[in-house]
Amino acid sequence: MLQIIKLTVNGKPCEIAVDRRWSLAEALRQALGLTSVKKGCEVGECGACTVLVDGKAVDSCLYLALWAEGKSVVTVEGLKSGDNDLHPIQKAFIEECAVQCGFCTPGLIMSAVEIVGEGRVYSRDELRKLLSGHLCRCTGYENILNAVERAVREING
DSSP states (O other): OEEEEEEEETTEEEEEEEETTOBHHHIIIIITOOTTSOOSSSSSSSOTTEEEETTEEEETTTSBGGGGTTOEEEOGGGOSOTTOOOOHHHHHHHHTTOOSSOSSHHHHHHHHHHHHHTOSOOOHHHHHHHTTTOOOSSOOSHHHHHHHHHHHHHHHO
């Protein structure tokens, strides 16, 4: 059974018809074509589907689309500035070679946006814990940590 929900996605008001059983990941991918939201494990273990809901990182595979009614959702597609520049976190991932196959990258970037948004500098161990909900099958995580550390330093001093 379909239900209409109203939400803001990447700064734009949306009204979409969703199956009541759909996760937010399914709604973002199927109804809005936002393919940065990856469907990995679909049980909240890998972090590939991470998006921001009202500024907080959530596993969108576990978050029902209906729960997003009236909320603001941001995906990687919504990070570009008005002049189409990459977000500083995206730049840090490129500069630190923190991308390999790229499947986990959007989720990691969205978690990094929340981390940087806290406005403080973290130790490497704190960053490890904050990013521990993400699985990457390609790397040893060092370049990912370097990128998030760099973004935190550059944005929050």
